[in-house]
Amino acid sequence: MRRDPQAVFAARMHPGARWLPFDQLKPLIDDDRLGWIRRSDLADEALEIFLGLDDGMPRFAAAMSAEGLDGEARDVRAAAMTLSPADAAIAAHGRSLVDWHQRHGFCANCGAMTALAKAGYARSCGGCGAEHFPRTDPVVIMLALDGDRCLLGRQPQFPKGFMSALAGFVEPGESIDEAVRRELHEEAGIRIGRVAHVASQPWPFPSSLMIGAFAEAETTEIRLDDDELEEARWFTKDEIHAVFAGNGPVNAPPPMAIAWTLLRTWADN
Amino acid sequence: MRRDPQAVFAARMHPGARWLPFDQLKPLIDDDRLGWIRRSDLADEALEIFLGLDDGMPRFAAAMSAEGLDGEARDVRAAAMTLSPADAAIAAHGRSLVDWHQRHGFCANCGAMTALAKAGYARSCGGCGAEHFPRTDPVVIMLALDGDRCLLGRQPQFPKGFMSALAGFVEPGESIDEAVRRELHEEAGIRIGRVAHVASQPWPFPSSLMIGAFAEAETTEIRLDDDELEEARWFTKDEIHAVFAGNGPVNAPPPMAIAWTLLRTWADN
The missing domain is CATH 3.90.79.20 (Nucleoside Triphosphate Pyrophosphohydrolase)
Structure with missing residues (x-):
């Protein structure tokens, strides 16, 4: 339509x-x-x-x-x-x-003003005629797994006591698996083997597509990238069960977050 | 760096x-x-x-x-x-x-000129200060499966004799699985049950991330969207084996395309 x-x-x-x-x-x-x-x-x-x-x-x-x-x-x-x-x-x-x-009133190609088109699913430029479409930014969010343990981290802006799966934007030129491996290596110094896709969901703040995965850790020593994370550590399945029961060492992500799905899926299997 | x-x-x-x-x-x-x-x-x-x-x-x-x-x-x-x-x-x-x-010399937010930043991984606006990053557009490409048969289609711009897996952009607000279901329903009228992720790869023409999946067909009657496809039909595994052997009814996608991986993975299993 x-x-x-x-x-x-x-x-x-x-x-x-x-x-x-x-x-x-x-x-x-x-x-x-x-x-x-x-x-x-x-x-x-x-x-x-x-x-x-x-x-x-x-x-x-x-x-x-x-x-x-x-x-x-x-x-x-x-x-x-x-x-x-x-x-x-x-x-x-x-x-x-x-x-x-x-935030897209102007054409990135020529600087002229753009107008709403296609009932709101595009903007067209009055100058060069370029059509612009809303962007959807793929983001990988992944649980590094080492047998009975999974890796959670804390970004500086997280609420107190809250940790979650590590995440980052897929960069131009990468596959999803490559992004998972690069992010875990850059942020926590972990080398990853096999990557398994779990689920995805839109996260429109402003425009992400969250792609959730499990990542088999081949190394376990954590080297933090201080710019990205202020803490990261391995949690046992028992600890994650306690987190879901409300008496764990950290707070769990809310059920609407895909990190919840990742943790729940892993902990229940 | x-x-x-x-x-x-x-x-x-x-x-x-x-x-x-x-x-x-x-x-x-x-x-x-x-x-x-x-x-x-x-x-x-x-x-x-x-x-x-x-x-x-x-x-x-x-x-x-x-x-x-x-x-x-x-x-x-x-x-x-x-x-x-x-x-x-x-x-x-x-x-x-x-x-x-x-194609991004100007700021979409205010129309001022932008300059290269972060060694080429961003552009920053001299007017409003907004930072702009290269986009990566997630695209689903999927093989609808009905037991021993898979669905291939032909876009009008395809070379003669060439058919491939159906594909389309993930839209804002959708998950990957939802995009797979919507595209197959819009383009071919097929209802889809389970979706399984297979592999992904960057396709930088100009900036796609191709996400390959298998999609279980719940209906098989094809209703074409003439704007998108000029033909679509079901192929048996034997036909796909013949395609790879070079004597099939159509030409196969090249090995560098993820459609090749989808077809090969399905046909060999």
């Missing part, structure tokens, strides 16, 4: 069409649910992005002030704790696209 | 330092090897990107004219047939970074 301007125009006119306002990137939340509004409440100057159909009903994100509307504009990550998983995913996805539009 | 301007300056002065010229994105090739040059042959105005260390010797890409140098500037994909796999990967990676710099 996004490629068809007439279909998107018709979708906007559909009586079941709804818009989710994003005010300063914060979605409107009303009583722990998304604050969808009707066309009559849409601000004239709102930037609109087509999100898709929900049971045949068109859904849009709208960058606009939430003043005077029912509910409250709330930070997506804080709201994710109380929204349903489906609503949290919509809020995060909409926020990511609105953010991208607001 | 890229974060340390003094280290990169020292690397440039290293007697073993070499530069690979890219003329109009074409690397210098001399007698089926990369045409590395010394600093004395480097053009004054060359855009330089630090690629890394080869056995302790610094290596750079240099966007500059190749006129007067030994060898010939050649298209990366054509040259990949005769270069060693390691050299082909360096040429493709360098081309991808040069291309990105040349």
Whole structure:
């Protein structure tokens, strides 16, 4: 539908069409649910992005002030704790696209102004005609494994008492496995053998695709890159079970994080 | 090293330092090897990107004219047939970074001019101070499987007689598995159950990360999206064996393509 301007125009006119306002990137939340509004409440100057159909009903994100509307504009990550998983995913996805539009008003190729295109899934340049698409940055997040032990680390900005799987951006020219090996070597000095893909999930803060993996450690001595990590150490399965039970030596990542899936999958097997 | 301007300056002065010229994105090739040059042959105005260390010797890409140098500037994909796999990967990676710099002279956020930073792994804006990094676009490429049969398709721009695994960009807000399911449903009308990750590889034309997967088909009736594919059909394992033997009904993807790995892995198991 996004490629068809007439279909998107018709979708906007559909009586079941709804818009989710994003005010300063914060979605409107009303009583722990998304604050969808009707066309009559849409601000004239709102930037609109087509999100898709929900049971045949068109859904849009709208960058606009939430003043005077029912509910409250709330930070997506804080709201994710109380929204349903489906609503949290919509809020995060909409926020990511609105953010991208607001930071891509100009063409990287020629510097001219760009305009929203393809119902919000592209911007086109008025100068050189280049088309720009939202980026999705692949990130590897991996649990280095040494038999009954797994490696967790602490970035300086983590909350106190919290450790998680190591992670880093896939760089141009790398495969996923190469990125896993490079990151564990750079950040913790660990050499890795086999890499196994576990799962992936979008993490739209602002636009990551988290790719979770297990990585077999061939060495275990930790050499920290102080710029990236302030601590890293090996944890036994018993310690991780204790972490999940709430009485471990550190705090576990929240269930919405893929690091949780990695730890849970490993600890339960 | 890229974060340390003094280290990169020292690397440039290293007697073993070499530069690979890219003329109009074409690397210098001399007698089926990369045409590395010394600093004395480097053009004054060359855009330089630090690629890394080869056995302790610094290596750079240099966007500059190749006129007067030994060898010939050649298209990366054509040259990949005769270069060693390691050299082909360096040429493709360098081309991808040069291309990105040349198309990102301006800041998407404010429209001001940007300058090369971090030894070529970033550009920074002289106006608003935003930092921009090369993008890596995750692409799923997958073999839908129905027992003894796999699905191949033909994009309109493919060479005659050539079919391959279906593929498409991972969109913002999706996981890898969701992208696999969406693409196969949109392009061929096939419903997918389980998805299994097989392998990944960079495909820097201009900047893709190809993520290869097997996808269990739950339906087999093909409904083509004419905008994307001009043909798609199921092939038996016997047919794929014949394709690899050079007497099949279509031509196989080249061994450097991940589609080859997918087909080979499936057919040999």
